[in-house]
Amino acid sequence: MQIHETAFVVSTYRSYFEEISKDIYAKLWNNEATDALIPNILESISKDEAILHSLRNRFFYERMISFFTENNGGTLINFGSGFSMYQFLINDNVSTIEIDQKDIIEYKKERIDDWINQGKLPRREIRYTAIDFNQSTEEEIIDTLQPLIKKRPVFILVEGVLFFLTSKTTDKLFRVFNRLQNQGGLVGSVSYLPEVKETSVYNRLLHYFDSNNNTNDSFNHQTITNSFYKNIEGYLLEEHIDEFELAKIYAPDNIIKSKTDILNENMYILRKS
Numbered sequence: 590m591q592i593h594e595t596a597f598v599v600s601t602y603r604s605y606f607e608e609i610s611k612d613i614y615a616k617l618w619n620n621e622a623t624d625a626l627i628p629n630i631l632e633s634i635s636k637d638e639a640i641l642h643s644l645r646n647r648f649f650y651e652r653m654i655s656f657f658t659e660n661n662g663g664t665l666i667n668f669g670s671g672f673s674m675y676q677f678l679i680n681d682n683v684s685t686i687e688i689d690q691k692d693i694i695e696y697k698k699e700r701i702d703d704w705i706n707q708g709k710l711p712r713r714e715i716r717y718t719a720i721d722f723n724q725s726t727e728e729e730i731i732d733t734l735q736p737l738i739k740k741r742p743v744f745i746l747v748e749g750v751l752f753f754l755t756s757k758t759t760d761k762l763f764r765v766f767n768r769l770q771n772q773g774g775l776v777g778s779v780s781y782l783p784e785v786k787e788t789s790v791y792n793r794l795l796h797y798f799d800s801n802n803n804t805n806d807s808f809n810h811q812t813i814t815n816s817f818y819k820n821i822e823g824y825l826l827e828e829h830i831d832e833f834e835l836a837k838i839y840a841p842d843n844i845i846k847s848k849t850d851i852l853n854e855n856m857y858i859l860r861k862s
């Protein structure tokens with residue numbers, strides 16, 4: 590599976606549980622090639638993947654709504670935005686900067702512009718930027734993004750991306766976040782804890798990637814400790830919750846018996862100090 594296919598897959602997951610994800614536009618991205626991949630993923634890795642990704646989306650959706658309501662707008666910068674649609678779901682006084690690899694970002698802009706012109710999506714202020722986080726330097730990323738920030742405060746999201754990156758690239762991104770935000774800005778981040786490596790479900794995920802990688806698309810399999818988030822320069826860890834706990838809040842009818850049976854991702858909210 591190529592990295593861009595993962596963006597289609599998680600978007601399709603959100604469309605399966607609209608009432609949980611609150612992403613009423615995710616289904617616009619649904620397509621036959623992705624539909625054909627999903628049954629095998631759910632069967633060979635875990636049947637809960639779709640609902641877990643919808644819970645993750647719901648968590649950040651709620652945090653963004655609160656943040657932008659409290660601050661009467663601002664800017665959302667979505668690092669590795671894939672086919673996320675928060676910009677159409679949250680307050681209309683928010684500007685969004687979408688960042689991803691060139692092929693994804695160009696395709697996304699083209700489709701979104703069409704859908705806005707056809708009245709399928711509301712108009713929003715959106716800027717699209719192609720950046721490869723591995724290739725670009727800290728200065729290059731700052732120089733590209735700084736002039737695009739027209740409204741403050743800034744909410745930065747890095748969702749479903751750190752797994753694919755090295756710790757060196759991750760450290761670079763957090764230095765970038767620190768330089769882009771003013772005091773009070775928030776970062777929302779998602780990652781796996783190192784202990785997930787002991788679970789069979791995680792090993793099934795790695796096996797799936799290995800056995801379905803027909804393009805030799807190489808990427809890392811990063812896990813991150815809680816202490817990493819407690820020690821990021823310029824930030825205070827404000828909130829930490831995992832998908833197992835989120836299910837109790839937003840999907841109480843879908844009881845998940847054990848944390849170790851699922852690909853239990855951790856969500857973090859950091860405040861710039």
Ligand SMILES: C[S@@+](CC[C@H](N)C(=O)[O-])C[C@H]1O[C@@H](n2cnc3c(N)ncnc32)[C@H](O)[C@@H]1O
Pocket residue numbers: 592593595596599600668669670671672673688689690693720721722723724747748749750753
């Ligand atoms: C699993 S998708 C998640 C997309 C979106 N954030 C979401 O949650 O729906 C991972 C995204 O990270 C992007 N990505 C991975 N590595 C990247 C890199 N080195 N530079 C820029 N984007 C990257 C991929 O292109 C893809 O869109």
